[in-house]
Amino acid sequence: MKITIFGTGYVGLVQAAVFADAGYEVICVDIDEARVARLKAGEVPIFEPGLGTLLKDNAEAERLTFTTDAPAAIRAGEVIFIAVGTPSDEDGSADLQYVLAVAATIAEHMEEPRIVVTKSTVPVGTSAKVRAEIARVLKARGREDLDYDVASNPEFLKEGSAVADCTKPDRIIIGVDRADSGQRLRELYAPFNRNHDKIILMDVYSAEMTKYAANCILATKISFMNEMASLADILGADIEKVRLGIGSDPRIGYQFIYPGIGYGGSCFPKDVKAMIHTAESVGFDAEVLRSVEDRNAKQKRMLFDKITRYFDGELAGRTFGLWGLAFKPNTDDMRESPARVLMELLWEAGAKVRAHDPEAMEECRRIYGERDDLVLCEQRDDVLTGADALILATEWKNFRVPDFKHIKATLTHPVIFDGRNIYDPAVAARYGLNLFGVGRDSASRAVRESIGS
Ligand code: UDX
Numbered sequence: 001m002k003i004t005i006f007g008t009g010y011v012g013l014v015q016a017a018v019f020a021d022a023g024y025e026v027i028c029v030d031i032d033e034a035r036v037a038r039l040k041a042g043e044v045p046i047f048e049p050g051l052g053t054l055l056k057d058n059a060e061a062e063r064l065t066f067t068t069d070a071p072a073a074i075r076a077g078e079v080i081f082i083a084v085g086t087p088s089d090e091d092g093s094a095d096l097q098y099v100l101a102v103a104a105t106i107a108e109h110m111e112e113p114r115i116v117v118t119k120s121t122v123p124v125g126t127s128a129k130v131r132a133e134i135a136r137v138l139k140a141r142g143r144e145d146l147d148y149d150v151a152s153n154p155e156f157l158k159e160g161s162a163v164a165d166c167t168k169p170d171r172i173i174i175g176v177d178r179a180d181s182g183q184r185l186r187e188l189y190a191p192f193n194r195n196h197d198k199i200i201l202m203d204v205y206s207a208e209m210t211k212y213a214a215n216c217i218l219a220t221k222i223s224f225m226n227e228m229a230s231l232a233d234i235l236g237a238d239i240e241k242v243r244l245g246i247g248s249d250p251r252i253g254y255q256f257i258y259p260g261i262g263y264g265g266s267c268f269p270k271d272v273k274a275m276i277h278t279a280e281s282v283g284f285d286a287e288v289l290r291s292v293e294d295r296n297a298k299q300k301r302m303l304f305d306k307i308t309r310y311f312d313g314e315l316a317g318r319t320f321g322l323w324g325l326a327f328k329p330n331t332d333d334m335r336e337s338p339a340r341v342l343m344e345l346l347w348e349a350g351a352k353v354r355a356h357d358p359e360a361m362e363e364c365r366r367i368y369g370e371r372d373d374l375v376l377c378e379q380r381d382d383v384l385t386g387a388d389a390l391i392l393a394t395e396w397k398n399f400r401v402p403d404f405k406h407i408k409a410t411l412t413h414p415v416i417f418d419g420r421n422i423y424d425p426a427v428a429a430r431y432g433l434n435l436f437g438v439g440r441d442s443a444s445r446a447v448r449e450s451i452g453s
Pocket of ligand 1: 155156157158159160215218222255256257258259260261262263264265266267268327328
């Protein structure tokens with residue numbers, strides 16, 4: 001079976017590499033000529049563990065090719081995936097112009113039956129729009145005789161473990177309205193459907209909604225915990241203890257209940273907004289999701305507020321060392337990263353930032369360019385030089401074991417603002433460092449008082 005994938009972004013590229021590695025012949029199409037040229041030359045445009053090797057091996061084996069020639073790719077692939085971007089419009093709705101443009105292109109050039117699969121995260125009802133667009137163009141061509149079907153097959157990839165998530169999915173959602181298409185897609189996914197049946201067949205609308213509901217409930221868990229963390233600070237509780245206490249209940253679980261400085265990335269913020277918008281468009285008020293989003297916006301400035309309080313509102317002229325720029329570890333992605341909100345607030349207040357991130361510094365340079373109030377440091381501990389305080393925004397592995405002694409000796413104020421609760425208040429206190437985290441400041445204070453630090 002030959003597969004064509006439109007869009008060599010994150011989702012398209014990972015899925016293409018994994019399909020090719022399973023033995024399929026995969027053709028990736030993109031309108032961006034420079035990107036296709038780079039991919040052909042063996043460059044990996046995104047940082048994702050394991051992806052480089054997969055792309056290289058399968059390109060060499062000629063199972064994976066890249067092209068801008070959409071008509072040829074449409075003629076080749078029996079199953080065509082749409083994995084192009086769906087950026088947020090100003091109002092939070094997903095912009096479907098790229099998805100629908102691909103649908104039109106497919107209809108313009110198909111000569112044989114095709115199954116078109118929407119893989120991009122698209123609002124409920126998009127597959128129906130794709131179907132309508134294909135029908136419109138086929139009619140204009142006078143080729144209504146051509147058989148096609150549109151299916152929805154949302155992805156559940158996490159940045160940083162996308163290759164593994166794709167190779168060993170915990171579920172494969174296939175939304176189809178025709179049994180024969182369901183059977184074809186089931187065959188396509190057979191190499192990934194081992195051990196037990198992971199395929200969940202459903203109608204197209206439910207498949208589309210599943211993707212959003214999954215991300216929205218995860219975002220809800222995070223915002224809920226962040227709210228509890230703020231309350232814990234006031235009540236004198238330690239949210240980390242609370243987290244362990246509630247996570248032990250299997251109905252709640254330990255995952256996605258880590259308080260922090262807000263969720264970022266390309267999925268949660270966009271998907272929560274899009275779901276709110278979809279609800280609005282049918283006259284429904286998604287109250288819970290609106291709160292989830294509001295809470296997240298507040299959370300992204302929470303650490304800044306703590307910093308401001310610590311320095312009695314006097315931030316102008318100060319320098320802050322910042323560990324972490326990416327929205328989470330193991331990625332260079334800074335989309336909606338809480339570190340950005342933090343840096344921008346510090347700059348607005350007249351402070352300077354010295355930052356280090358293991359992967360995202362180039363991306364940071366691309367976003368912000370050269371500026372006097374930003375120094376990107378090649379070495380982790382260089383951010384400390386001349387800094388008033390240290391802020392941790394992303395929990396990369398190499399920030400987990402810091403040299404507290406050196407930190408204490410270098411900072412002008414002995415204080416760490418830990419946006420991910422990775423440091424132990426007792427250890428920090430032993431080195432004479434003040435530690436402010438998320439939802440356990442009273443606990444940190446108690447430790448400091450008990451050892452007289
Ligand atoms: C997410 C979903 O996990 C994935 O299934 C979906 O396909 C795409 O969106 P991703 O955006 O790559 O994946 O990252 P994820 O690991 O889910 O983290 C998202 C954000 O939530 C990060 O900013 C992370 O720091 C934050 N987070 C996560 C928390 O603040 N607390 C947690 O307990 C978990």
